[in-house]
Amino acid sequence: MKTIIYALFLALAAGLAGCGNVIHIDDQKASNGELTIPGGEQEDAVYALDGEWEFYWREFVSPAALSGEGLEPWYVQTPSGWSDMETGRGALPDKGYGTYHLEIEIPESMQNDTSGIYIPEIATAYTLWVDQQLTAENGKVGVNRTSMQPEHHPQTAYFKPQSDTIDLVLHVSEFHQRKSGWWDSFYIGRAEDIQSMRDQNTSREVFLVVSLLVMGLYHLGIFVLRPSDTAPLFFGGLCLAVAARTLLLGEVLFLRFFSGIPWEWTVKFEYWAPCLGIMCAVLFIYTQYSRDMNRWIRNSFLTLFSLMALIILVTPARIFTEGMMFLQSAAVLVLVYINIVLWTALRRGRRGSRAHAGAMLVLLAFVVNDVLHYNHVINTGETVSIGVFFYLFAQSFIMASRFTRALTHSRQLSDRLEKANQTLEDKVERRTRKLSETNQELENANHRLERMYRARQELMSNISHEMGTPMTSIQGYIKGMLDGVIDRGDPAYLQLVYNKTLFLQKITDDLRELAKLESGGITYTFEERNMRDYVETIFFIYKEEIEQKGISFTMEDSLSSGRSWMVFIDPIRMEQVLSNLLMNAKKFTPAGGAVSLVLQEEENEDGHSIITAVRDNGPGIDEEELPNVFRRFFKGGANVVKTEEGVGLGLAISAEIVRSHGGEVGVDSKEGEGSLFYFILPVSPNK
Structure with missing residues (x-):
């Protein structure tokens, strides 16, 4: 798509460059101050008056005097400056004055119509006579800088031929800039054809200027809306600089809008525009390919053209125009370096570098063409405006593509x-x-840490509390032995000391296990078990041990047969609970008593639960002591069997195990009627 657009634009540019009347240039140019226009050509043709004109150096010869004899003219090739003409004493200087003369033999077809002559820019003032009639002038000719008034811009003059020969006499003076003579062709033809040619030239330049102004103002507007991106600023500045230069060249449209501007300032503007445009071009390329452009070289170019702009501002045209060749050389050097940057970017695969490099290469060709044209090497006319317009249009399209990609990306985002x-x-x-x-x-971890901390504190407190009595006994026995009150070899006292140490070991082990249970330091291995089968297994394991004391041990199963009564338990830890309850029942039930292992079901809002209980007919527990049964180190009051020594941690350990299974523990007891210790576990869902 990009290639198609560029091709169409190139065709448009070529059309603008070549549209208009057919300009016929004979192979036989003017020779020795005479030119013959052949007949039988197209009616709308105009003819270039190129070739050898008579030239009289440092003489303003009147048209009437040229018809006399005794004048020895030089012949100068046009279009060119007289400084390009070689004489016996070398090339003529730029500053000076002289007279040009050309006789034109016209065909019969031109003798009856009003004719027109297109006069290009002539440096720097002239007066034109056609058939000894003053026809056109620009500025005021003079023999020195103070006597002349500079002015140069194209114009047309109209006249009616008096015969088959037209006599042109042109007085030219130049003392204000580096150029002399003229560097574009004179044209002659019918009046309407000359005017049509000039109108088409004007239309082409208006199209270029308006297009450049629109592009420049558009991108400056983008910069105002988005000042963080400086690329539109420099690109807009480049467009406006090229538009200004286009207004000051060719038909010099600038003077049609600002006719009162002094000639000196129009020349300054003409030279300022390239300096500004080149600086904007360098900065614009840098914004696009900063990684491919050397900063030192960039700053050197910016400094150089800034100095040139300053010199143009503070010096007169006769001085700063002498640096035209330097300015042109520097401009070509900048464009060459920009092409190097672009081809480097192209080699590195930068986005948009292919189209950018191609457009810049085309522009470089137009710039070289104009440099050669303005230095009278070739005569192709001013074309750099078209080349710059082509380049700027391509860049505008590239930037528009970038904005489109950004918009598309934004829409996708x-x-x-x-x-x-x-x-x-x-x-x-x-x-x-x-x-x-x-x-x-x-939060749970924090609670566990708090429980561990509290368990650690309680463990230390309980150890110091519960170990006091056995430690005191051990100390008393040992002190007695040391004092000789007790025989050191008495086995009975040694056995007592040993039993106290075992008791201390049991207290330590039970406290350690309780602390782990309360702090969550115990790892459970849960399995799904049938609670009826599990309890029945426990019953047979402990049956013989309990009955050896003369106690009746039975199992009461009240669970219905319609369910499987599955629960999730750690079998080892749950056996520890049941063993603790059964051993406590055995301990506090006298011989001849009865102990029962009971299974019951319970139904509540959350589903079914299983109650597992151990019932005995021992001495029972006082009602006031029931709330403290599952507290650590609780050993009861008057109903405690004195012959049985315990730590008081078994029920506390059992309660922690049951709570870890999601259950709860409880006790029912009446003094003198026995006790019922139980725990409740939830039944597995859908079982």
């Missing part, structure tokens, strides 16, 4: 953002839920 917003609530909800779960885990 907007679409993705819209899709993301559609699921944002779900994501927030999921993440909030996850955060809540994490917070709950942290």
